[in-house]
Amino acid sequence: MISAILLLALHATPLPLPPSSSPVQDTAKGKAVYVQWCSGCHGDGGAGDGPAAATMLPRPRNFTGAIYKIRSTASGQLPTDADLIRAIDEGLPGTAMPAWKTRLSDGERRDVMAYLKTFSAFFADTSQHVTLLRFGSAPGGGSGSEALRVGRLFYDSIGCRKCHGDQGRGNGPSAPTLKDDAEFPIFAADLHQNWRFRGGGTVADIYRRLRTGLDGTPMPSFSDLIDQKWLTDEQLWRVAQYVRSLSPASPPEVRDVIHAPQISEGGALSIAPDDSAWNRVTRYWFPLVGQVIHKPRWFDPAVSGVWVQAAHNGTTLALRISWDDRSQSPDSAWLPFVRRVLGTVASDDSVKPAPQLWPDQLIVQFPVAIPEGMERPYFLMGTQTQPVYQWRWTSAPRQAVAGLGRGLERFEALPAAAAPAAQAVYDRGGGEWRVVLSRALATADTANQLQFRTGRAIPVAFFAQDGSNGENGSRMAVSSWYFLALDQPTPPRVYISPVVAMALTFGLGLLVVWRAQRPKRGTTREGTRAA
Amino acid sequence: MRKLGMVMAAVLACAAALGVSGRGSGDQGGGSITGKVRFTGTKPAMPMIDMTEEATCKAKYTSPPREETVMVNANGTLENVFVYVTAGLPAGATYPAPATPVVLDQTGCHYVPHVFGIMVDQALQIKNSDGILHNIKAKGTKNRPFNISQPSVMTSERKFSAPEVMVPLECNVHGWMHAWVGVLPHPFFSVTGRDGSFSIKGLPPGTYTIEAWQEKYGTQTATVTVTAGAPKTQDFTFAAH
Numbered sequence: 001m002i003s004a005i006l007l008l009a010l011h012a013t014p015l016p017l018p019p020s021s022s023p024v025q026d027t028a029k030g031k032a033v034y035v036q037w038c039s040g041c042h043g044d045g046g047a048g049d050g051p052a053a054a055t056m057l058p059r060p061r062n063f064t065g066a067i068y069k070i071r072s073t074a075s076g077q078l079p080t081d082a083d084l085i086r087a088i089d090e091g092l093p094g095t096a097m098p099a100w101k102t103r104l105s106d107g108e109r110r111d112v113m114a115y116l117k118t119f120s121a122f123f124a125d126t127s128q129h130v131t132l133l134r135f136g137s138a139p140g141g142g143s144g145s146e147a148l149r150v151g152r153l154f155y156d157s158i159g160c161r162k163c164h165g166d167q168g169r170g171n172g173p174s175a176p177t178l179k180d181d182a183e184f185p186i187f188a189a190d191l192h193q194n195w196r197f198r199g200g201g202t203v204a205d206i207y208r209r210l211r212t213g214l215d216g217t218p219m220p221s222f223s224d225l226i227d228q229k230w231l232t233d234e235q236l237w238r239v240a241q242y243v244r245s246l247s248p249a250s251p252p253e254v255r256d257v258i259h260a261p262q263i264s265e266g267g268a269l270s271i272a273p274d275d276s277a278w279n280r281v282t283r284y285w286f287p288l289v290g291q292v293i294h295k296p297r298w299f300d301p302a303v304s305g306v307w308v309q310a311a312h313n314g315t316t317l318a319l320r321i322s323w324d325d326r327s328q329s330p331d332s333a334w335l336p337f338v339r340r341v342l343g344t345v346a347s348d349d350s351v352k353p354a355p356q357l358w359p360d361q362l363i364v365q366f367p368v369a370i371p372e373g374m375e376r377p378y379f380l381m382g383t384q385t386q387p388v389y390q391w392r393w394t395s396a397p398r399q400a401v402a403g404l405g406r407g408l409e410r411f412e413a414l415p416a417a418a419a420p421a422a423q424a425v426y427d428r429g430g431g432e433w434r435v436v437l438s439r440a441l442a443t444a445d446t447a448n449q450l451q452f453r454t455g456r457a458i459p460v461a462f463f464a465q466d467g468s469n470g471e472n473g474s475r476m477a478v479s480s481w482y483f484l485a486l487d488q489p490t491p492p493r494v495y496i497s498p499v500v501a502m503a504l505t506f507g508l509g510l511l512v513v514w515r516a517q518r519p520k521r522g523t524t525r526e527g528t529r530a531a
Numbered sequence: 532m533r534k535l536g537m538v539m540a541a542v543l544a545c546a547a548a549l550g551v552s553g554r555g556s557g558d559q560g561g562g563s564i565t566g567k568v569r570f571t572g573t574k575p576a577m578p579m580i581d582m583t584e585e586a587t588c589k590a591k592y593t594s595p596p597r598e599e600t601v602m603v604n605a606n607g608t609l610e611n612v613f614v615y616v617t618a619g620l621p622a623g624a625t626y627p628a629p630a631t632p633v634v635l636d637q638t639g640c641h642y643v644p645h646v647f648g649i650m651v652d653q654a655l656q657i658k659n660s661d662g663i664l665h666n667i668k669a670k671g672t673k674n675r676p677f678n679i680s681q682p683s684v685m686t687s688e689r690k691f692s693a694p695e696v697m698v699p700l701e702c703n704v705h706g707w708m709h710a711w712v713g714v715l716p717h718p719f720f721s722v723t724g725r726d727g728s729f730s731i732k733g734l735p736p737g738t739y740t741i742e743a744w745q746e747k748y749g750t751q752t753a754t755v756t757v758t759a760g761a762p763k764t765q766d767f768t769f770a771a772h
Contacts, residue, residue: 065672067676075676075677075678075679076669076675076676076677076678077675078675122675127692128675157682157683158664158680158682159663159664159680159682159704162664162704163703163704173584174584174703174704174705174706177703177706178703178706179703179706181670181676213678213679213680215676215678216676217678218666218668218678218703218704219678220666220667220668220678220679220680220703221677221678221679221680222680223679224679224680224681224685224687225680225682228685228687230682230683230685
């Protein structure tokens with residue numbers, strides 16, 4: 001028997017399944033490693049159903065079917081040992097699967113790889129053939145505009161946008177309907193976050209995923225298109241280069257302090273999210289994680305982080321926050337997705353939440369007053385006695401309110417007049433929210449509202465919810481405390497003092513030189529006279 | 532939709548004929564099992580499919596297309612029931628796969644046929660007549676899966692290596708597209724058409740277990756004894772639930 005046979009194996013070399021590569025793989029030792037480190041998620045029987053699995057999306061791999069996302073083999077075929085070792089070593093970014101390279105020894109990783117192969121009869125079936133795909137290497141000029149133009153052309157023509165969206169943020173028309181092989185809901189990858197790509201974020205990694213597909217997911221293989229000469233290998237590489245170009249050159253660095261520059265004294269501070277003035281302000285990335293501290297916990301947030309920019313003009317502060325979001329919630333097209341998410345993810349809520357069309361929400365949190373020491377309120381929305389000051393923006397109704405958080409359950413809204421000014425843009429094609437929140441640095445209500453001051457480290461934290469991912473209440477993405485620093489305008493003396501100092505130094509220097517070189521006239525005359 | 536149904540029935544008939552013609556000559560002149568698959572109870576309403584996102588496909592329909600989970604014919608029978616022999620064939624008998632491929636077409640964002648049979652190692656030609664992006668994914672458990680992209684008019688070919696009833700096929704770009712293929716090591720299978728009848732021919736005399744599979748209502752089995760030259764009748768009835 002032959003596995004799904006491939007025609008026109010132009011770029012492929014059919015090979016028998018490589019024999020278990022040396023050195024020796026000990027499945028008994030592998031089992032011990034598996035039981036200790038893997039079974040909590042992947043289950044004792046390898047079915048991806050360990051005690052921790054129920055809260056996870058995507059779910060841990062079910063080894064019994066031997067269907068693997070990250071391979072170097074043709075669609076549907078078994079992975080090689082090297083493919084499995086890679087997944088163990090590097091983990092699967094963007095999922096709960098960590099990298100084990102530094103946690104387990106070479107022998108342990110090899111043994112556990114051998115053991116997990118025993119969960120499926122396919123690996124022992126000698127009739128299974130694999131087709132190791134030949135990937136070659138990327139054609140040059142990959143970041144040039146012509147390469148990216150060709151890449152974009154084929155991104156459109158091979159239909160990437162159907163799931164990944166026009167701008168690649170995973171918001172294509174088919175996105176809300178996507179399921180994996182186990183019928184669990186699955187997101188089309190956000191192509192602007194290559195550091196979360198399951199099989200790695202380099203051009204070569206992306207090209208390989210295009211060739212092999214991600215088995216068990218809706219992502220198909222595009223190898224047939226090359227075999228049938230529908231597109232060339234180079235054109236597929238261009239798609240990979242284009243996709244790579246959507247993410248930053250390197251994963252965003254997380255910095256502790258947001259610097260809010262002061263624009264010209266009293267100058268106009270734009271609160272329009274798409275004002276080009278924002279292009280000149282540094283963006284800071286803050287990763288968000290699921291709220292897993294208080295019940296009901298949430299392990300599967302859709303918003304993996306926010307980009308934050310800040311500026312002030314001496315009297316008013318504006319924060320521009322943008323984040324990738326596949327929909328403008330509430331969006332009825334996503335209701336079946338919400339139903340599947342809530343149906344899939346185990347809830348520790350007392351009542352199983354009924355799917356609803358929830359809005360998107362963004363919360364920016366500060367202490368009520370700038371702390372004098374290092375102590376800050378509890379980061380998760382404060383406590384009864386030590387509240388936090390929050391701005392809460394929602395997509396529906398489209399508004400922002402200010403208020404005091406006294407724990408996750410309690411939010412005391414301040415009067416409407418206290419709300420920050422808000423402007424929001426949802427970029428439907430781009431799959432992104434861009435929201436600007438703005439408030440006067442000083443207000444009359446000093447008891448409940450933070451008084452912003454320049455030159456101080458002001459604690460700030462962010463929370464986000466994607467209604468189309470079933471997020472509401474405590475089901476949210478959270479950050480820890482960071483700092484916001486409103487830069488002080490540079491006093492004129494900063495610029496003048498060095499000039500004055502330099503002038504003085506130069507002048508004194510001249511004086512010294514002049515004095516040293518001045519002919520000692522008296523002596524000379526005396527000498528002359530002596531002569 | 533009606534027209535598509537007719538086309539589908541025609542394709543099914545062709546596929547069945549091909550299956551028969553691809554058999555070894557030793558089967559000629561054997562017994563046969565024919566019958567109808569009836570349906571009792573209230574005919575379930577099939578949900579309409581919204582193809583707004585795919586204008587090319589939507590334009591191919593005069594009335595809104597519907598899902599095909601339960602297709603009740605005018606004569607109260609069921610279409611798209613897969614009937615096949617599960618036991619009773621001579622021990623050790625092997626049946627070579629026909630050289631003729633089975634064709635699965637994607638037209639109007641819809642699979643034609645919706646339910647079909649194929650032999651192990653027989654070629655399946657997957658055709659995209661729509662000329663828009665489809666991916667076709669096979670989700671077998673005894674067979675290795677596949678998931679291939681077809682962004683334009685093109686044909687891809689795959690085979691199945693192990694008997695499996697049924698292997699689900701689906702398109703993820705169009706979540707409503709589903710088809711089912713029964714993979715068998717022998718040619719003794721049939722799919723009910725628009726008259727609800729099936730016909731399994733060329734069986735050597737013997738006692739057989741046959742199974743009828745319906746997408747929503749599951750399976751039913753029957754035991755039938757076939758004698759040379761005498762057609763046997765075996766009907767099935769699925770009740771609404």
